[in-house]
Amino acid sequence: MKNLIYVLLLTVFFSCGNDKVVLLPEINHSEITEILDVSPGYLFYDETKTDSVELNRKNLISTTNWLINVDKRLTLKQVFPHIKYLQDKKANSSHKKEGVKNYFTCNDISNKNLGFIDFTNVAYVTDAKGYIKDLKTAHANIVILNQKNIRIITSNNNVLQTTKATLVETIKDLFQLEETLLYLEFYDSLSFQDYITIKALMTKLNLENIEISNHEIIFN
Template structure:
């Protein structure tokens, strides 16, 4: 029922906005399947616009959990600046609710329902000088078939999305102290591929390693 309610809201929004259509990114499984007290924003793929993207945030309420619906055809270069704008609006609002979180809405094909990926604490940057120096490991994603996992002593594993978890596990298997994995993404990566990567990364269960909230977008 939740899926059809949001779908109906999307269709109503599309009807009021010259038949705008949004295609949500697809994932095979989502750990988060239900969120209460929400409001939504939409990032449309629009070929008539110069940068092919249009943001609709009219219905966002700062004190609620935010569902950010991003068209899967958009590139990170197109989508991320708008996402940063929304993050800033919420962070700097006097009505901010510390318990309210931000989520990307996805189509969970395993359940044929909506799924959600949280990104409340993610910090996007295109300035390499802002990368945390304490990151022990590093992942560079060119596309889902070209992912490089850098480890200690300059070691690296070239992999693809299907073998990502195994490559990370192998790279970090000898870690005896707490470390972190820094993430970087090619700015031409589609939002669909980005969400696929994040979904795969959520399968990791590393005792001494955490995933950095800082994400570098490179060109």
């Protein structure tokens, strides 16, 4: 399986045409390191285009797990219209297969290999005003402006300032005794690298009383 993973790494960097490179986002550790039955798609950073982004989806097969390789230099504003398009395309395919998933591909620097983040069931919300939150005993909004400026807004409207370095421990300290649903809100000027960094951190919570909503708000 490791041979397959190294082949995928080469594919990300060399198989998509003349001098086209995807700089994958880096994470310190991935819970998912092996995926079978895959097909790749690419979002390139392209300085020659007005919006600096190019989607290549010609190798995506709806009956497989999708590995979406996104250049870490792109912003969320550039990326997520394409991600939503791909999600809808797969969901509405007449050939889709039960159980196949969608993953973002990352460089797992702890293992010096590829890692993957599952986004199959994530629903990206851009109209926050029209969004009705789920009912829960308590909830909190985590607003990510950048990795050094993160706000946690509790259900009683207390606002705490934190950073990437202290985010996980702050959440654990705040909500260790109550059932809590966390909503993630991302500023759309964030780089895809910043987004993936926060997503990877959230996998470290592992607390039964804390749930992360599958609805993520992208705001400007």
